[in-house]
Amino acid sequence: MIFALKEENFVVIDNGSWRIKARKGVPKEIFEIPSLFLPTDNIEKRALSSSNDNNNILSLSSLSIADTKLPTTNPVSVFTSSPIIDRGEIKKWDELEALWRHILLKEFGIKRSRNECPVMITTPSWWTKEQHERIAQIFFEHFNVPGLYIADQxxxxxxxxxxxxxxxxxxxxxxxxxxxxxxxxxxxHAIQTLPIGGQDIDKYLLTLLQSDEQLLSEYDDMLDIDFARAIKEIIGGFPDEEEEQSHTGDEERKEVEYLGKRFTIGSERLRAAEPFFNPSLVGKDEVPSLPDAINTAIYSCDIEKRSALWENIALTGGSSLLKGLKERLQKELEVFLIMSENAGDYQFKEAKFIKIPDYLTNFKERQDLAAFLGASMVAKLVFGDPKNFISKVDYNEIGPTAVHTKSY
Incomplete structure (x- = not known):
């Protein structure tokens, strides 16, 4: 197939357990779709709980951020009752394929019979070769893409x-x-993975909120996981510098509006993310804290590489947006740093955090989009030269294993 490698044809898909982010060409708006979304017009009908689905739709709509575009669903499109990607692992390939199909064919209007849109797709570092081969098979055989590149998130x-x-x-x-x-x-060899994420923070915060008697009387409704998730994203996190200095954070209640109701939240909001630093709070006694895991990852690398790692820490992912997380993490990492006035070449004094460059003005506050933005930049380089990506010709000649020749 001969196709024009024009930037308006490039598709970038960034996979996540909570949301999948996608873009075709260079639009101002990024398309984000919940990873629980199940477009039932694309796959066989499945028995789902309508009450649970309705609750999920309400919460996801209420939590959508300014530049989030939820799917233009049809009347039979619902949300799944269990994860498609659970703690990073693909649990439902058919549903994940249906999500990709919905993005490509429905949202982006790509014609399968004459698909001129190469796809850059990101995956976690530890997804297997077999999973990459299956991705290649889906995109070439089911979506008829002219080119594919699988990038490390x-x-x-x-x-x-x-x-x-x-x-x-x-x-x-x-x-x-x-x-x-x-x-x-x-x-x-140095990658560290902690089985703690946003869903654990949601559950922990829900437990804290259920102990707030004033909140229970003001809200006058049952608190559920969607409520806790909303509170986390609105005001959850750690005390800021002013609150710490004035010691008012614990006593001051914050007014919040959610689904048309106004109420106040106490100090629980400032303890929501504590399990990242004390995993035993969510029953994970054997799991190291986030600072410990960071230190282990860095010290698992050669000594000449450690300085560059300490000085370029990139927080990303949905929960990286929690207020005060970076400041709390920076403070707790100090114990691992070598403090010396006569630092040598391989000694370091400070943990430094990097962020999305200021010139990306629309996204510089969205650290959770770092992988997506990076993939969007790399796509311009990759798809500019046929030697860089897997073409339809490559796939027809070699099959799914062609993915190992030009990806990662």
Missing amino acids: ALMAIYGCGSVSGLVVDIGHGKTDITPIFESIVQY
């Missing part, structure tokens, strides 16, 4: 922050991945 995130070396701390919905990268090479 962590590597794309460090690119999205304007660097080629650093430590990517991806705090997702189901888990946290800590990935060292040095000069564009992922240090796979």
